[in-house]
Amino acid sequence: xxxxxxxxxxxxxxxxxxxxxxxxxxxxxxxxxxxxxxxxxxxxxxxxxxxxxxxxxxxxxxxxxxxxxxxxxxxxxxxxxxxxxxxxxxxxxxxxxxxxxxxxxxxxxxxx
Amino acid sequence: xxxxxxxxxxxxxxxxxxxxxxxxxxxxxxxxxxxxxxxxxxxxxxxxxxxxxxxxxxxxxxxxxxxxxxxxxxxxxxxxxxxxxxxxxxxxxxxxxxxxxxxxxxxxxxxxx
Numbered sequence: 676x677x678x679x680x681x682x683x684x685x686x687x688x689x690x691x692x693x694x695x696x697x698x699x700x701x702x703x704x705x706x707x708x709x710x711x712x713x714x715x716x717x718x719x720x721x722x723x724x725x726x727x728x729x730x731x732x733x734x735x736x737x738x739x740x741x742x743x744x745x746x747x748x749x750x751x752x753x754x755x756x757x758x759x760x761x762x763x764x765x766x767x768x769x770x771x772x773x774x775x776x777x778x779x780x781x782x783x784x785x786x787x
Numbered sequence: 788x789x790x791x792x793x794x795x796x797x798x799x800x801x802x803x804x805x806x807x808x809x810x811x812x813x814x815x816x817x818x819x820x821x822x823x824x825x826x827x828x829x830x831x832x833x834x835x836x837x838x839x840x841x842x843x844x845x846x847x848x849x850x851x852x853x854x855x856x857x858x859x860x861x862x863x864x865x866x867x868x869x870x871x872x873x874x875x876x877x878x879x880x881x882x883x884x885x886x887x888x889x890x891x892x893x894x895x896x897x898x899x900x
Contacts, residue, residue: 679829707887718877718891719830762829766887774845775889779829 676701679765679778687784692753696781698763699745707766708739708746712759713780719762722748753785790814791892793878799898806865808895810878818881819861820889821845821853823874830877836861868899 681698688694700708708725723730725737725746736749750757763778791812800806810819821833822845832845836855850872852864865872878892 683827709888716875716894716896718893720891721888724888774832775830775887777830779827 677778678702678767678776679763681763681778681781683779683781685782685784687786688753689786690753690755692785693749693751694753694783695747695749696761696763696783697745697747698778698781699743700763700765700776701744702765702767703741703744705744705765705767708737709764709766709775710735710737710746710748711762711764711777713762714759719777722761750783753783755785755787758783758785789893791878791880791890793876793892793895795895796893797896799900800868801900802867802869804868804899806868806897808863808876808878808897810861810863810892812859812878812880812890812892814880814882814890815858816880816882816890817858818883819855820879820881821851821861821863822877822879823847823872824877824894825874833863865897865899868897870899873897873899 679700710722711719712722713719725739729738734751738747760780760782762780765776794809820835822830824830831847834853835843854862876895879889881889
């Protein structure tokens, strides 16, 4: 079983739609959680951290469910510029340092 | 100017050749990392360094070596390149702190024929 699993998509949505991605992780001792965004052939960039209480940044909302070991990302009012691959990233607790474990990504395509 | 730079950006080489990928950063971070990205496999850690002369293996270090001679520079070498090392390589930096955010370079696309 992969440490971090994501639906690869693609998720095809029209502009203005609301879309949600889930990500599951296998290590129950995982400590930190993030969503990174990666545009085609570009470097990953941090989109947002995911806190236990959930957090919101504009149109983006991230949630953590420790009991079920998944995190989610909700995007409201999708824009064409949101088209990208969204990487779920987890930091296991027992690795000696805060190594980042990346999921393979979920691809989002927003169309006019 | 970019905070994390990588050279070359693209490289095509032949099996058995020695290749060096360079990474430089102006962020002043102590921690630096090398990853490779393959379709369907996500980013995987090759080596990481927490300070000058500090070198640690990641999950896929076989066939690679690194050098950290200065805080700002971290180079990755393939001593004898093989086709399954064809991938997109990223360098990243971080500052130990609460966020643990890593900052990535633009990547080097390496093709081994």
